[in-house]
Amino acid sequence: MSRKQVIRGGGAGRGRGQGDDQGCSILHVDMDAFFASVELLERPELRGRPVIVGATGARGVVLSATYEARRFGVHSAMPMSRARRLCPAAVVIPPSHGKYSQVSRGVMELFRSFTPLVEPVASDEAFLDVSGAGRLIGSPAVVAEAIRRRVHEEFGVTCSVGVATSKFVAKLASRQCKPDGMLVVPADRVVEFLHPLPVAMLWGVGERTESALTRLGIRTVGDLARVPPATLKRELGQAAGAHLAALAWGRDERPVTPHVPDKSIGAEETFPADVHDPDVIRRELLRLSERVAARLRDGGHVGRTVSVKLRKSDFTTLTRARTLREPTDVAQEIYAMACELFAAAGLERVRLRLVGVRVEGLRPAEGAARQLSLGERERGWREAERAMDEAVRRFGTGAVVPASLVRPRFDEMES
Template sequence: MSRGPRALEARRDWGRAEIGCSILHVDMDAFFASVELARRPQLRGLPVIVGGATRGVVLAATYEARAFGVHAAMPMSVALRQCPHAVVVPPDHHAYHEVSTGVMRVLGDVTALVEQVSVDEAFLDVAGARRRLGPPTVIAQLIRRQVREQFGITCSVGIASTKFVAKLASGHAKPDGVLLVPRAATVDFLRVLPVGALWGVGEKTEAALARWGIRTVAELADSDLSTVQHAVGKVAGAHLHDLSWGRDPRPVRPGREERSLSAEETFPVDVADLGVVQAKTRDLADRCAVRLRRNGLVTRTITVKVRTSDFRTLTRSRTLLTPTDVGRELYLAARELLAGVDLGGLPVRLVGVRAEGLSPAASTVRQPTLEEASEGQLPARRDAERAMDVVRERFGRSAIQAGPSQPGGVSSRSTTTFVPADLS
């Protein structure tokens, strides 16, 4: 019997399955580690961990390292105990940013409807690209091929009728695969999953649902809405119940809204000298400012994170009256917050600075202080720091070093007024 008609019918069935499935979730596989392997092909096939020294944390790990239980956010000391023969590579965030930008450019060539949700993942709505490029599965293969050829890394693609299911599908396709969940098969696909697979279900929510006997998506879907709402709250309960039935009306929104930018570092040894901690805080604030300017953003809220030698993590936040992208202002805010942290006499293991409450610099009104307005300080500071951005971009971050107490070579006296925010 000829196989031609059967193959044709199979293609028709596959094409019918793709109807209504125009949402793609593209997720880079072990992104940081993959970028490092592309730069160091001799490490392919080896367990590779990207992260700081033995006192840092794991940022990413190859699948060979994951086989030993290594995962992101794990303390490096634990990761090396579980996989002592791993190759540890220090992170290069500039390289990751460059590759991420290139990948998003590839996705933008497919469709204008690209919603970047992190440095290594994005949603696409390819409904308008089908006539030009073909069905979603063909588009997914095109994306994967171009990413592999241009950047030497792999990505996995989930295809579905909603963003939520597309993201789940890409996770099931890893590594380096494609999974299509037809609209008609959405509920069956979801019902076999644990309830923790749903967006918004963390450990606390999962435990709250378990107390009501709800441990799988099927049990959640089959439960009365009032029961789910009683377990986790009215709004969250309604949202989760909708997800369990595959209902997710959220569209793909082009662009990416940054919620926060941060930089942190673990010291090689615990530091008791607060002057050293303060100097590192200055460097971290400068890194945040560079990223703000690179992305055309300003920040209104500054948070300092400190981890002491007993692994307690303390955070302090302040909201500025005027948003900024100037490193000096970030540092002075962070320094005042750092001074208010009660370390209990313990040395510091880690310090970090986070910029939150971000908004586009071009459309944000920045009201200068009286001192700045009278002396013309703000434009000069911003111009100076932008000039330093150019030098660092060309010659590396170490090309410019601030003085011991004057970040960027300017006065350390604060001109920023604070509005108290929540402390945690």
């Protein structure tokens, strides 16, 4: 159920209406259980039940889980085997990345209809600076409510929005009001909001840093705020100590920066069991090349450097890279180079647990020069793959695939 909250206190003149969000021009919009929510659009009969999205193999991990599954302790990045033990009644759905990308693109475009200052940080979350939207739309809280309403009306999924004076506080606020909520943290209530929170919720506090802080008796953000910055710098290092000291008092000067294209685009796959058959590995390289190329075209990029990642059964990882003559967004060209790199690595009969493909050196596809090779037709793989993109948009992921990928996947053959 939709929830609207404002952190309130006893400040003079602080009412329930105008003024609570004054100066709170930063929004953090976070989709609720995004991948699972998109899957439920096509399977509404599963609403209200625990649902997990993720690879079903023995080494698969959870990508997303409904809040019904999260009540059992299931969370993203958890091994699927553990998730199934925690919630044996859950319905497990293999991921369909094309569907998520399509909804994500639409949601980001919706955000940009409110403000050009949109900074995506993942496919399911973004920061917005709505300081320029007040005259046309209303206060930041009004903008946040309009975004939440339109996301639900146009895409059938829900989101939670944090409204604050900084990116850091806005992100914490969106997390605190999940699912399907909005939380405004007024400028004069930031410290009141932050200090009771566990110190692990601060950006930059991982397991190692949390252990170091616990040894110092620091368990909450308020505890951290009371430690002299010099002590934090001595214990954690100059940069980390200064960073956490600032965050403990809600100081975060970073602006919302509109999206800068990724420097690289890649995809990887962990096999459910170690693989030494080069034919199976090359089929997976083709599948990954198709995925990377589709993401390049979707983002309007081409790239020149292709790399492969090969992880052996003992977790030793090798990477190999080579630069193409010309930038590309064509899966067949990426795949051909990936196969060359795989062969050059000398691992064709070595057991592998993971393979990956990545394209680097990205530039805008528009205007990128391309010279035909001798005897090459003007219309070929590039046009065919763009036609496949259109088929996927119309009919869904898997509507058209290369013939060699029609054969069962490794994990399907093992089941």
